[in-house]
Amino acid sequence: MTHTQGAGRASIGVRILGSGLCLPEKRLTNADLEACMDTSDEWIVKRTGITERRRADWDNGEKTSVLATKALREALSTAKIDPSELDLILVATMTPDTPTPSVSCIVAREIGAGNIAAIDINAACSGFVYTMNVADTMVRSGMYRTVAVIGADCVTRHIDYSTYGRGAAILFGDAAAAVVLRADDNPGVGMIAQRMHSDGAGSKHLFIPEHCSDFPDPDDFDERKLDKVQMNGQAVFKFAVSKFQQVINDTLEDAGLTADDIDHFVCHQANSRILESARERFGIPEEKLLVNIHKFGNTVSASAPLVFEELRRAGKVEAGQKVMFLAFGAGLTWGSSLWQL
Ligand code: COA
Numbered sequence: 001m002t003h004t005q006g007a008g009r010a011s012i013g014v015r016i017l018g019s020g021l022c023l024p025e026k027r028l029t030n031a032d033l034e035a036c037m038d039t040s041d042e043w044i045v046k047r048t049g050i051t052e053r054r055r056a057d058w059d060n061g062e063k064t065s066v067l068a069t070k071a072l073r074e075a076l077s078t079a080k081i082d083p084s085e086l087d088l089i090l091v092a093t094m095t096p097d098t099p100t101p102s103v104s105c106i107v108a109r110e111i112g113a114g115n116i117a118a119i120d121i122n123a124a125c126s127g128f129v130y131t132m133n134v135a136d137t138m139v140r141s142g143m144y145r146t147v148a149v150i151g152a153d154c155v156t157r158h159i160d161y162s163t164y165g166r167g168a169a170i171l172f173g174d175a176a177a178a179v180v181l182r183a184d185d186n187p188g189v190g191m192i193a194q195r196m197h198s199d200g201a202g203s204k205h206l207f208i209p210e211h212c213s214d215f216p217d218p219d220d221f222d223e224r225k226l227d228k229v230q231m232n233g234q235a236v237f238k239f240a241v242s243k244f245q246q247v248i249n250d251t252l253e254d255a256g257l258t259a260d261d262i263d264h265f266v267c268h269q270a271n272s273r274i275l276e277s278a279r280e281r282f283g284i285p286e287e288k289l290l291v292n293i294h295k296f297g298n299t300v301s302a303s304a305p306l307v308f309e310e311l312r313r314a315g316k317v318e319a320g321q322k323v324m325f326l327a328f329g330a331g332l333t334w335g336s337s338l339w340q341l
Contacts (some may be wrong), residue, residue: 003254004193014139014181014190016341017081020074021177021309024056024066028156033170034154038163044170045294049272053147053173055296056154063097067176068152072107076180080313081146083111086180088144089118090135090150092127092301094330095158096120103152117144124142124206125268125329126196127151127301128177131324132337135181137189145183151301152176160207160228160277168229172271173297177305192322193255193338195247202332229268235238238273243334244326245281251324251336259284262338263324268303268327303327317341 030041046052056062068091070078076083091104104118107267128151138144154174161197162167184190205217207230212221220230227267248265252258259282267275272293279289304325311317321341328334 002070003250004196009106011117011187012142013141013184013186013188015184016339017180018075018077018079018176018184019253019305019312020071020076020078021175021302022070022074022151023175024054024062024067025053026057027052027184028055028173033161034337036161037166039166039170047271047273048171049291049293050170050297051294054136054175055156055240055300058154058157060265064093064095064152064176065097065103065110066155068093068103068178069110069155069176070150071152072111072150073177075148075180076111079180079234079325081180081182082114086113086148087116087149088138089113089116090131090147091120092123092131092149093120093153094122094124094127094300095153095155096301105203106152114249116176123329123333123335124333125270125298125300125303126327126331126333128304129268129325129335129337130196130341132334133191133194133196133321133335136337137182139183140190146179147181149181150176150178151303151305153300153302155229158227158229161225163310164224165228167233168231171298173299175296175302176304179303179305180310183234189340191337192340193251194256194336195251196334197243197247198249198334199332202239205239205247206230206231206330206332226241237271237274238309239332240270243328244274244278245337246306247326248278248282248324251338255338257322261266262324263288264316264323266304266307266311266323266325268329269296269307270303270328272294300329
């Protein structure tokens with residue numbers, strides 16, 4: 001197996017043409033959480049860095065496909081691409097509106113993309129990073145030319161906003177963000193190294209049970225937990241710190257680069273302390289690893305592309321840069337996607 005680019009058609013590159021985002025209007029601040037559970041702003045900020053997150057109005061139709069469609073419309077507009085030019089839509093999500101149709105099929109319908117290929121990919125918080133690797137490979141194969149990659153999740157509907165569920169309730173928010181990719185004559189642009197990993201044995205640390213048989217330990221069953229995020233915070237924290245650092249290290253090694261060669265580390269925002277540990281380990285300056293978790297919390301698949309979009313809007317993304325997308329999450333999953341812009 002190779003982790004670097006070159007296995008596909010050597011003559012095709014992949015360029016990121018534009019990006020966009022969609023955030024629900026409703027804000028859920030730490031003060032709002034203090035009002036419905038036993039917690040405090042001080043505790044949340046100290047342990048996670050989060051001060052507020054967004055919450056989609058799911059019951060009134062603000063579902064994952066709605067956020068995903070809005071994010072893609074914006075990305076198409078910044079890319080100056082008409083929906084009819086797309087030939088593939090990939091949506092990273094673990095919270096589709098319903099089991100079927102897929103979010104990608106709904107998005108294709110809503111933007112009027114015609115009968116193009118539409119696929120959902122579920123790798124939880126690693127979804128967008130995984131999907132960027134899949135998209136790059138599909139473009140370089142020569143089969144697809146213009147591809148939308150969307151990270152969209154509305155995970156707050158799987159949260160118990162009471163003291164019983166406070167461990168996970170403080171962390172998560174809803175959002176969507178998208179990029180539009182196109183085949184390029186310069187084979188040097190696009191993904192240059194990647195890693196994708198999983199550890200199903202660790203799934204017991206982060207899961208959403210639908211039935212009592214979904215509990216790895218039957219003694220843990222409690223009706224209040226059904227359909228809600230179940231998380232062993234300390235186990236996930238340890239996994240995230242170690243795998244996050246390992247995947248950065250492996251990707252740099254695969255690409256023959258050092259951390260100094262990377263212009264932006266675009267990281268999944270799960271906890272500011274996890275990001276800080278990676279910054280310290282690799283000596284990454286603050287301006288190269290944007291942290292926006294305080295505003296949005298952990299938005300699952302939307303998390304990394306939200307960071308990318310914030311950087312783009314600030315005028316900090318330029319052709320010629322090297323950008324490493326990084327994420328870890330339920331599954332367990334973790335991965336990287338290193339791009340030459
Ligand atoms: N408010 C106040 N107190 C809380 C609380 C909350 N929201 N959640 C838990 N506590 C309490 C616990 O009950 C416990 O009390 P006790 O000592 O009396 O038993 C104490 O705080 C410590 O709990 P613990 O779970 O050990 O806290 P922690 O330092 O591990 O922080 C997390 C909890 C969730 C913030 C942290 O484990 C974490 O960020 N883990 C990673 C989660 C993650 O990244 N998930 C997504 C991956 S994609």
